[in-house]
Each structure stands twice: as C-alpha cells, then as structure tokens.
Amino acid sequence: MSNRNRDKGKRLNELMYEKVVERYWSAGDSRVEGEPCGMVLVRCRRSFDEAIREVRARLETELGGPVETILDPGGEQAVFLPFGVPRSRTHYLALLAKQTLSAYAAGEFAVMLAEAGEQPERNPRVFEKMADLFAHLPDEPEVAFFQEERGRHGESHSVLLVDGDEEMRRYLQMRFRMKGYRVLAAEDGTQGLDLFRQEKPDVVVTDLNLTGMDGFHLLTRLQREDPDARIVVFTDNRVESSISKCFKLGVADYITRPFSPVELEARIERLLQ
Secondary structure (H helix, E strand, O other), X not given: OOHHHHOOOOOHHHHHHXXXXXXXXXXXXXXXXXXXXXXXXXXXXXXXXXXXXHHHHHHHHHHOOOOEEEEOOOOOEEEEEOEOOXXXXXXXXXXXHHHHHHHHOOOOEEEEXXXXXXXXXXXXXXXXXXXXXXXXXXXXXXXXXXXXXXXXXXXXXXXXXXXXXXXXXXXXXXXXXXXXXXXXXXXXXXXXHHHHHHHOOOEEEEXXXXXXXXXXXXXXXXXXXXXXXXEEEEXXXXXXXXXXXXXXXXXXXXXXXXXXXXXXXXXXXXXXX
C-alpha cells in the first residue's frame, strides 16, 4: 500500500496510463507486443485496505501469480491489471472481485471491466474517459463494462440463440427482433453448431443445459470453428466451477437466470460495438 503516498496528487487515469505505457511501450520487449491488457476497476467505500488485499489475493490465486495493482490516492478505488490475460478470463476475474467485495461492503461497491485497446500509448484520452465513467458509476451489484466508442455499422447484426426451452426461445427471438437483430434459433447443440457453420452469426447466446450435445461441448466446438466467436452463456447454472470453465473456454459473457431482458440486450449490444 506504499504506492499511495508516492502517487499522491496524480489522477487515477494518469496512473493507469503510465503503468500501461511502461508495460507496452517503454519495455522494449517484443514478447509483450500485442498481448491483451484487461483492466478491473473497483471501488469500495468500507474496509478499503482489507477488501483490496482480499481481492488481489483472490485474483492472484486464480492466475497463479502477481497482479499489477494501482491504488487511487483518494483511497476508495483501485485498478487491477492482469497483463497478458484475455478479455474473457479478465471478465471472470471481475466477477471474482465482485464476489469478494460483496462480503466487505455489500451495496457500497462498484466493479468495472475495461481494456487498454490497441496502441494505448497513443490515446491517453481513453484512460481519462474510463476513469471519469467509473467515478460517476453508481454503487451496484453488476459488473459494468467500458467500451471505447467506435462507429456503428448500418447493417443488421445476427444473433444465434441456442436454447431447448421453446417458450424462452420464442420470447428471446421476439425481444431480439424488436431490437433489429436477425435471429437464428436452435433447440439443441447439434442444430446450433450447424447454424453457426452455415450463417457465421455475430453473437451466439446459448444455454448450458442442452440435449444431444451439452453446452460445454458446444462451446468447445464453437471455439474450434472460430476462436474469435462472441459467445454469451445464458443459463440457470450458478456453480462457480461451471462459470470458470466457460470463461476458460473463451466465452465473452455469462448471465444467469432469472434475468433482466434489458440487461441481456445491453450485454449483447456492448459485444457488437
């Protein structure tokens, strides 16, 4: 915690920018070029020092090594930088952080997932926007997402929905179509994989409880077909080991039921930006 005095007076965005640039620009090491840089921003209004120690310990246990940590001089915010960890797994780390903070400051914390993006040394404004958004983020139990603004495309995006529950499938088809998406629907894993190969959808939304081919098998096959596939798991499975396994298989998001349709649609929209 000694970094706090040394960095007193610097804003959080400046500290993030300096640390990322130090890693990617000043290191002069070709091995780090192009590696991902996920970021987990946390705010905790009670028991800050103890909570941050526990979050860091939890993340380091999950990753099997140290995690670069930045402390806000204000004393309520911190940023964890798991260098070299892909976004999907960084999202799981954010969920672990949320779980840990719930035990220390229920209702008085916030967690946001972000990434430095390509050539971060050329765009310090991204870090300023990131820190500003987080500073104004209300305390809430869900992990928020920071997405660098990009231009929108005019064409309709496609969503592949894989769910064995016919009523749920029809309801989600209706919701997605109302949002302007082209919707492909499959009632099991085998049909879902076939549609994925034929249609190359922009996003896949799948349950884990599928007949024929189970959800984990489907995730494995989808990643083999396209390692960059954007996949959202939408299920009533809340087992932590299952969540961890899904993120290790490369899913972009994990949403449990019962759910908010608005939140599900917002998560999909973020992935498509």
